[in-house]
Amino acid sequence: MKKIDLKSCNLEELKEILTSLGEKSFRAKQLFKWIHEKLIEEIEHITVFSDKLKEKIENEYYIGNIKILKKFESKLDNTIKYLFLLEDGNIIESVRMKYKHGNSLCLSTQVGCKMGCEFCASTKEGLVKNLSPSEILDQVYKIKKDINEEISNIVLMGSGEPLDNYDNVIKFIRLLNDKDGQNLSNRNITLSTCGLVPEIYKLAEENIPITLSISLHSSFDAERRKIMPIANKYTIEEIIDATKYYINTTNRRVTFEYTLINNVNDRKEDAEKLSELLRGMLCHVNIIPLNPIKESNLITSNYAKEFKELLTKKGINATIRREMGADINAACGQLRSDYMKY
Incomplete structure (x- = not known):
């Protein structure tokens, strides 16, 4: 048994x-x-x-117990990337980012991913399995022990699509928030999704005041379909409608992630269309300079500053994400991918 x-x-x-x-x-x-x-x-x-x-x-x-397989420490900004060995032999990765406000962890929710986003290394080999609540929690616990410091923020933005592992992720959040455990505030947890519309509505009804982050990455359906296969299932309009429902239900500001890719989504018309889509919403745009991966020909845009200024002029709150741990391997999923090859 x-x-x-x-x-x-x-x-x-x-x-x-x-x-x-x-x-x-x-x-x-x-x-x-x-x-x-x-x-x-x-x-x-x-x-x-x-x-x-x-x-x-x-x-x-x-009691489930994952193990630190390898860790890589940045000499630039104290970022630490971890490779974890699961009890079934699978490998996942997590990241500790050090900020003035404390330690933020980026966690994986799946081994691999089936979403197929063109710019993401973690999806190139498909979905291997969903992580259990224990396997997600233990990333937090092992890193906390390793650095011997408190954890202030959690970002579910590592390998995997959190809403594709819905029940386990919700249970993880509730366990992490429990007053008899780590008692981490739900407001310090961010969940990133590429836009699984039914699950966004479902999440709104959970009454958990986490921060929702939507990986949009394009203002036009036709362009989004080229880089994000999920766009063949759900349109931008459907995602925006679900997001508005989430905001109205939870009264929480939503973040839109926008990875800027040269000659794909960095044009003036992209910024103008994005401003039109988001006008009047309680939201923020996080502009992410593309982190190129070997498996893709997509390259980084040089127009991040101009793109941000266009959004700001249209009344959309926007920031450019600061790159962390640039000297210890970059894109999500790349550490695991490289390790598995050797």
Whole structure:
């Protein structure tokens, strides 16, 4: 019988497990705190449990434990990129970015990705699997232990499409926010999606005040379809409508990610159309200079400053993302891709 990973269980599920083993339900809160607050990695390390209870738990359950396989530290800005080895042998990556306000982590939610965006390295080999809540959480826990510092912000923008792994990602967010665990504010969590319209509506109804980030990357459907296959399923108009619903339901400002690509989406008419699409919305545009990957012929645009100024003149709040960790390998998914080849 396959053992169940306790790190993916919420408090109610732990109560059911402990009572099924003949224990009082208060033991579940103890177990939860030892896993998610004290960050223990083995059941045997829970000192408030008797040896007999630990043995009973270990017969059917375990605590998931990913391992740091490699890490790369930037000499430019203290960015650290991690390669993690999962228990099933798969490899994922995460990034720690150091800012004045604290440590921000960019996490993976899947091994690989099936969205097929032309400029993204993590999607080139397709989707391998969804990560469990435990495997997403453990990226946070392992990095926190490694740097011995608190984590202030989480960005679900690493390998994978978070809304394509909807249930596990929502459970991860709720576990990370739990007052008996890391108690990280939902307002400090950003979820990035390439625009899965039904899931955006669903997310709005969750009543979780996270920040939603939409990877738009083009103002025109025809151009967007060339670089983002998801555009064949959902139009920009459908994405904008879903985003407006999200804003009206949550009263949270949404970010639109816009990777600037030379001669693809960096023209004056692109900026003007984008301004028209976003006029009056509670939103912000994050302009991202393209990080070229070996698997694509797309190149970086030199018009980021001009593009931002065009948006600003039209009344759209916009910033240019600062490149982090430029000396330790660049694009999302590229570390894993390079490692797997050797």
